[in-house]
Amino acid sequence: MRHLRTAVMSAVAGLGLTLAATSGTAPAVAAAPAPAAPSAATAQAGYTAYADSKENAAANKAFFDAVMKSVAEKRAAQPGALAVTVVYSAANAPTFRSQIASSTSIWNSSVSNVKLQEGSNADFVYYEGNDSRGSYASTDGHGSGYIFLDYAQNRQYNSTRVTAHETGHVLGLPDHYSGPCSELMSGGGPGTSCTNAYPNSTERSRVNTLWQNGFAAALATATRS
Numbered sequence: 001m002r003h004l005r006t007a008v009m010s011a012v013a014g015l016g017l018t019l020a021a022t023s024g025t026a027p028a029v030a031a032a033p034a035p036a037a038p039s040a041a042t043a044q045a046g047y048t049a050y051a052d053s054k055e056n057a058a059a060n061k062a063f064f065d066a067v068m069k070s071v072a073e074k075r076a077a078q079p080g081a082l083a084v085t086v087v088y089s090a091a092n093a094p095t096f097r098s099q100i101a102s103s104t105s106i107w108n109s110s111v112s113n114v115k116l117q118e119g120s121n122a123d124f125v126y127y128e129g130n131d132s133r134g135s136y137a138s139t140d141g142h143g144s145g146y147i148f149l150d151y152a153q154n155r156q157y158n159s160t161r162v163t164a165h166e167t168g169h170v171l172g173l174p175d176h177y178s179g180p181c182s183e184l185m186s187g188g189g190p191g192t193s194c195t196n197a198y199p200n201s202t203e204r205s206r207v208n209t210l211w212q213n214g215f216a217a218a219l220a221t222a223t224r225s
Contacts (some may be wrong), residue, residue: 061174064169064170064171064172064210066145067086067123067124067145067170068172068214068215070123070124070145071084071085071086071087071123071215072215074121074123084113084114084115084211084215085114085115085116085117086114086115086116086117086123086124086170086171087117087118087119087120087121087122087123088100088104088116088117088118088119088122088123088124088125088126088170089118089119089120089122089124089125089126090118090126091125092125092126092127092128093126093127093128093149094128095128095149095151096126096128096149096154096159096163099149099154099159099160099162099163100126100163102160102163102164102197103160103163103164103167103197104116104117104118104167106160106164106197106198106199107164107167107168107171107199107207110198110199110204110207111171111199111204111207111208111211112208113207113208113211113212113215114171114207114208114211114215116167116170123145124145124146124147124170125145125146125147126146126147126148126149127146127147127148127149128148128149128150128151129148129150129151130150130151130152131148131150132152133150134150134152134153135147135148135149135150135153135154135162135166136148136166137166137169137170145170147163147166147167147169147170149162149163149166153188156192157188157192157194158192158194158195158196158197160195160197161184161194161195161196161197163197164184164197164198164199165184165185165187168184168185168199168203168207171207171210171211172206172207172210172211172214173185173199173203173206173207175187176189177189181194181195181196182196182200183200183202183203184196184197184198184199184200184203185199185203
């Protein structure tokens with residue numbers, strides 16, 4: 001987890017391992033060996049400190065708003081398009097291509113009002129590397145968003161769950177670390193034994209509602225700008 005730096009309009013939302021500060025620029029990918037994973041006690045302290053904070057909620061919303069704006073601008077340029085599609089690039093996260101594909105399949109089979117698709121002119125990008133802060137989703141507040149997948153965390157936790165959780169932020173879901181394993185956005189809260197990578201019925205309904213009711217306003221804003 002990181003602090004929301006409003007001065008530069010950057011925001012991040014992660015699986016909930018640590019607290020730190022970062023900018024909205026693309027991450028530097030380190031080639032050094034991955035750092036040791038934090039202890040369960042350290043991770044739990046991070047969940048407790050950050051999970052229900054206004055800072056975390058603002059970070060989640062900023063990332064979702066940036067992605068929705070990017071999608072809306074494309075839709076405004078192609079008014080005949082019927083499907084709401086969020087385009088991503090996995091080119092900078094080759095180690096996790098399988099997990100990203102699985103996450104995409106999970107979300108596309110779980111919701112009906114928005115679809116994820118790999119392609120060019122992406123609305124957000126996946127990166128991979130070493131970061132003691134763990135995996136996270138980030139935006140600079142200007143439509144440039146990315147998901148960073150940390151090597152160490154993805155060895156400690158189920159990697160498809162990590163990826164699907166972070167992708168949940170793209171679709172508008174906030175963290176809820178106190179939730180059960182059956183809740184995807186509980187992230188690392190239930191511990192490393194939790195391998196569920198599927199959103200529950202409440203999370204699926206929330207995403208469908210956001211993209212059904214919220215997209216019209218975003219599209220209208222993009223058309224006027």
